[in-house]
Amino acid sequence: MKIGSLNVGRVGVGAWQAGGRAWIVDFRELEKAYNYAFDHGVRFVDTAEIYGGGKSEEFVGRLVKDRPEIVVATKVAGFHWGRVLKSAEASRRRLGRIDLLQLHWPPPIYVPLCRAVRELEKAANAGFTHEIGVSNFDVKLMNKAVYCTKKWELVSDQVVYNPLQRGAESLIDAGRRLGFVVISWSPLARGAAVKEKLNNDPARRIGSVVKPTPQSRAVVECIKKIAERRSTTPAVVVLAWHVAKGAFPIPGVKNVAQARDVVESQRFTLTEREIAEIDQVSKPFINNKLLTTGARAVPAFLQKLVFSFLKI
Numbered sequence: 001m002k003i004g005s006l007n008v009g010r011v012g013v014g015a016w017q018a019g020g021r022a023w024i025v026d027f028r029e030l031e032k033a034y035n036y037a038f039d040h041g042v043r044f045v046d047t048a049e050i051y052g053g054g055k056s057e058e059f060v061g062r063l064v065k066d067r068p069e070i071v072v073a074t075k076v077a078g079f080h081w082g083r084v085l086k087s088a089e090a091s092r093r094r095l096g097r098i099d100l101l102q103l104h105w106p107p108p109i110y111v112p113l114c115r116a117v118r119e120l121e122k123a124a125n126a127g128f129t130h131e132i133g134v135s136n137f138d139v140k141l142m143n144k145a146v147y148c149t150k151k152w153e154l155v156s157d158q159v160v161y162n163p164l165q166r167g168a169e170s171l172i173d174a175g176r177r178l179g180f181v182v183i184s185w186s187p188l189a190r191g192a193a194v195k196e197k198l199n200n201d202p203a204r205r206i207g208s209v210v211k212p213t214p215q216s217r218a219v220v221e222c223i224k225k226i227a228e229r230r231s232t233t234p235a236v237v238v239l240a241w242h243v244a245k246g247a248f249p250i251p252g253v254k255n256v257a258q259a260r261d262v263v264e265s266q267r268f269t270l271t272e273r274e275i276a277e278i279d280q281v282s283k284p285f286i287n288n289k290l291l292t293t294g295a296r297a298v299p300a301f302l303q304k305l306v307f308s309f310l311k312i
C-alpha cells in the first residue's frame with residue numbers, strides 16, 4: 001500500500017506501548033519485538049509526542065536510526081495552536097526524521113479547521129516531514145479538511161477501526177474518493193478482538209474501550225474458528241481482515257510472538273467467504289461513533305490537563 005508517496009507495505013506497527021506509562025511492558029522484550037518486525041519486512045511505525053511524554057519517540061528514534069527504509073509517522077498534539085512547528089521540531093529531534101506528520105485529533109471548535117490543517121502545511125514547507133495527515137477526523141471533517149491545504153495533500157486519517165469498532169467504514173469509502181488512506185488504530189481492539197482474557201494495563205481503561213458482551217464474544221469466537229481452520233492465530237486473521245477492508249492496521253506489540261503475527265499477516269489473505277463471515281457476525285458494531293465530535297467541545301488547556309492526568 002502507498003500512503004501518499006510513502007511505500008508502507010500491508011501492515012505497520014504502533015509504538016504507544018513504548019511510552020511506558022499506559023502499557024505494562026518489558027523494554028528489552030519490546031525492543032526485540034520491534035527489531036524482529038523490522039528485520040522481517042514491516043516498513044511503518046507510528047508514535048506520538050504525547051506517548052510517555054516523548055519516550056516512545058525516543059525509543060523509535062533509536063530503532064530506526066540505521067534503518068532508512070522504515071517509514072516513521074508521528075502525531076502532534078493540539079494543546080498549543082500556533083506551536084505545531086515547534087512540536088514537529090522537537091519530535092524530529094527525538095526521532096531523527098519524520099515521514100508522516102499527523103494532527104493527533106481535531107482542533108477545539110474555536111480554532112478554525114483550516115487554520116489547524118495549515119499548521120501542518122507550514123511544518124511540511126519547513127522540511128520537517130515528507131507527508132501530512134490527520135487523526136480522529138470523521139467524514140464530515142475530512143470532507144472539509146482535504147480542501148484546506150494549498151500545496152500539500154492530506155494523505156491519511158488515523159482512526160479507531162477493528163471488527164468490534166467498525167464506525168470508520170464510511171470514512172474508508174470517503175478516503176477512496178478523496179485520496180487519503182485510513183490508518184486503523186487499536187486494530188485488535190487492544191486485544192479484545194482476539195482473546196477473552198486481557199491484562200490490566202491502564203491503556204485498557206482509557207478512551208475508546210471495548211467491553212465484553214455476548215455479541216463481542218461471538219465475534220472473537222468466529223475469528224478464533226477461522227484461525228484454527230487456517231492454522232494461524234486470531235491476530236493474523238484480524239490484520240488480514242483490515243487489509244481486505246482497505247485499511248492500514250498498526251497493531252501495538254509487546255513481544256516477539258506478537259511481532260511474528262504482524263509479520264505473518266503480511267503474507268496471509270482471507271477468502272471472500274471468511275471476510276463475509278467476520279462482517280456478518282460483527283454487524284452490530286458498524287455504527288460505533290468515532291471519538292471526534294465530542295472532543296472538539298473540549299478547550300485545549302482542558303485537553304492538556306486531562307491528558308497529563310491520564311498519563312498516556
Ligand SMILES: NC(=O)c1ccc[n+]([C@@H]2O[C@H](COP(=O)([O-])OP(=O)(O)OC[C@H]3O[C@@H](n4cnc5c(N)ncnc54)[C@H](OP(=O)(O)O)[C@@H]3O)[C@@H](O)[C@H]2O)c1
Pocket residue numbers: 013014015016017023046047104135136158159184185186187188189190191194195198199201235236250251252253254257258259261262
Ligand atoms: N491516533 C490515536 O488517537 C491513537 C489511539 C490509540 C492508539 N494509536 C496507535 O495505534 C497503535 C495500536 O493501537 P493499540 O495499541 O491501542 O491497540 P491494538 O494494537 O489493538 O492492541 C495492542 C495490544 O494487543 C495485544 N496484542 C498485540 N498483538 C497481539 C497478538 N498477536 N495476539 C494477541 N494479543 C496481541 C498486546 O497487549 P497484551 O500483550 O497486554 O495483550 C498489545 O499491547 C498504538 O501503538 C498507537 O500507535 C493511536
